[in-house]
Amino acid sequence: MIHDERVVILNKPSENGKYVLLWIQQSQRTRYNHALEFAVNQANALKLPLFACFVITDGFPNANLRHYTFMFEGLENLKLNLKQRGINLLFRYGNPPEEVVSLGKNAEMIVMDRGYLRVQKQWRREVGRTAPCTVVQVESDAVVPVETASTKEEFAAYTIRPKINRQLDKFLVPLEQRELKIKDFMPDFESCVPDITKLNIDRSVSPVKSFTGGEDEAAKLLGIFIDEKLDDYDKLRNDPTKDAQSGLSPYIHFGNISPLETTLAVKDHPASASFLEELIVRRELAMNMVNFNAEYDNMKHLHPWAANTLNEHVKDVRTYIYTYEELENAETHDEAWNAAQREMRSTGKMHGYMRMYWGKKIIEWTETPEEAYRTAISLNDKYSLDGRDPNGFAGVLWCFGKHDRPWQERAIFGKVRYMNFAGLKRKFDVESYISKFKA
Ligand SMILES: Cc1cc2nc3c(=O)[nH]c(=O)nc-3n(C[C@H](O)[C@H](O)[C@H](O)COP(=O)(O)OP(=O)(O)OC[C@H]3O[C@@H](n4cnc5c(N)ncnc54)[C@H](O)[C@@H]3O)c2cc1C
Structure with a gap:
């Protein structure tokens, strides 16, 4: 079932549209994809064929070779699984809204999934504004x-x-999965073969073997x-x-x-x-x-209790100060923190519990909360396969008091919750974790 609450329709008259176009961007899957099932329903009801597209752009903020490799693995899987349902997936390179609108020039309807980040919202607004036909956004995530x-x-x-x-x-x-009535439609557009070597992206972060996309x-x-x-x-x-x-x-x-x-x-x-x-x-x-919150990726919207208390302690003496490079290279005095940083660098994901400790320590070891925030977001987004995500923005800000409550006041953190090495030791075998991610 697709609830109305998942669907936003921007009605526009279209002249004799010849097909329904599904633009896949956020929901890169065939199972439990409300946008896909909505598009199949519409194509069947309109007695029109359907095809899907994915636009590859090298302009996605902060995405690097590690992220693209994972995504390309998933896209290959997506293409095969769509094919089994009689739906061709076309790949294009370029600016997503421009390519989608160009592929939709003879469409009766464009169906797209939903994304929440700034760039994802911008792209969808642009498609809604410039497409020559009805555009429907279907939330599925x-x-x-x-x-x-x-x-x-x-x-x-x-x-x-x-x-x-x-x-x-x-x-x-x-x-439920719907059966498409007009199968295997191939539109008159060129599809490119996804080729990562063609992209102008940051290649300094290597792909990981720990996770295969799809x-x-x-x-x-x-x-x-x-x-x-x-x-x-x-x-x-x-x-x-x-x-x-x-x-x-x-x-x-x-x-x-x-x-x-x-x-x-x-x-x-x-x-x-x-x-x-x-x-x-x-x-x-x-x-x-x-x-x-349009300001989701900075510290401006911290609740006043958290912003104020961090500010009041901004001049507190920091026993250790590390540069971005020292943190990036896991060169601190704290072997548990170093292990967490190495885990993220080598596997593409840091354990959830260590993520909290990792973020808190960056606050303790940098000159200002703003520097700590920029460092944590940057490292998380660069090395984590799941980075650049609402969870990352909220998770890092949680370290600064977002979505949390005041605790007992202390140096540097003020009333923001603090975590220490002794706390780790009470929870688990720290030496064993450190030995898993040795330099
Ligand atoms: C500093 C910091 C940075 C973080 N950065 C990210 C990030 O970039 N991307 C990301 O997905 N998560 C992030 N988290 C949240 C959390 O650590 C991860 O979602 C979790 O560790 C992912 O591993 P998992 O899928 O094996 O989790 P599981 O424990 O198996 O949880 C299943 C799913 O629940 C959700 N989830 C779990 N914990 C949280 C949480 N605390 N907040 C929100 N959703 C949660 C995730 O979608 C996760 O995949 C961050 C947390 C902190 C403290």
């Missing part, structure tokens, strides 16, 4: 559509949780998580020496797996509550922040 959960920026998890929970039953419904791989990981890890998720998820988390965040980021499908797959499991708290409440709190 939130369990409860963001504006349905709340119409304003939420303060913290405790304020959004009841709002999401009230809507959950309504949105926790399966999405919806088939994501489905496999979800299966392993349910069969082997979910039982102990609550107990072990904060122990970075155990492989107890799902590992799904890169796949969720690239739209290779649907949070709704994931939720439906785990929800009847007796141990799913804390996993669903992360997957739905925490993640959709981050989406809420990015959607309602």
Whole structure:
């Protein structure tokens, strides 16, 4: 079922459109893709053929070779899976809105998925403004559509949780796959072969072997998580020496797996509550922040208690100060922090618990909170496959007090929550973690 709340229609008269075009950008998958199923429905109802396109741009902010490699693996998988449903996927290079509008010049309708970052919103606005036909945006990456959960920026998890929970039953419904009636339509446009060597991108960050992109791989990981890890998720998820988390965040980021499908797959499991708290409440709190706050990628919208307390302590003596390069190269006195930085650099993902510690220490070891913020965002986005995501913007800001509450006042942090090495030692075998990611 596709709820009306997922759909935004920009009606425009089109003259004898010859096909329906599905522009895939955020939801890079065939399973549980509401935009895809909506497009299939429309094509069937209009008795028109359907094709899909993906526009490859080297202008996506802060994406480098590591991210593109993962995405290209997923796109290959997407093309094959769409083909099995009788839908051709065309690849184009260039500026996404321009290419989409050009491919849509004889369309009756353009259907597109939804993204929440600034650039994703800009592209969709541009398509809506310049396309010669009806344009429909279909949200498929939130369990409860963001504006349905709340119409304003939420303060913290405790304020959004009841709002999401009230809507959950309504949105926790399966999405049936529709059979396309006119299959294998090949439009009269050229499709290029995705070739990473053609892109003018930052190649300094190497691809990783730990994760292979694509919806088939994501489905496999979800299966392993349910069969082997979910039982102990609550107990072990904060122990970075155990492989107890799902590992799904890169796949969720690239739209290779649907949070709704994931939720439906785990929800009847007796141990799913804390996993669903992360997957739905925490993640959709981050989406809420990015959607309602144009300043999501800077520190300006920290709540006054957090901004003020950090400011009051800006002149506090810092025992250790590290440059960006020293942090990037994991050259601090703290071997646990260095291990976390190396984990991110070498695997493309840092354990969730270490991410909190990692961000907090950057605040302690840089001259100002602003410098700490820029450093943390930059390193996270550069090396994490799941970086450049609402979760990353909210996660880094959480280290500065966003979505949190005041704690006992102390140096540098003021009332912002603090974490220390002794705390790590109480939680898990730190030496074992350090030895996993030795220099
Ligand atoms: C400083 C910092 C930076 C972070 N940067 C990112 C980032 O760039 N991208 C990213 O996806 N997450 C980020 N997080 C949130 C969290 O650490 C990761 O989502 C999680 O570790 C991903 O691993 P997983 O998929 O194995 O998680 P699991 O524990 O298996 O959780 C399943 C899913 O729930 C969601 N989730 C889990 N924890 C959180 C959380 N705290 N907030 C929001 N959603 C959550 C994610 O979508 C995750 O894939 C950051 C957190 C911090 C403190």
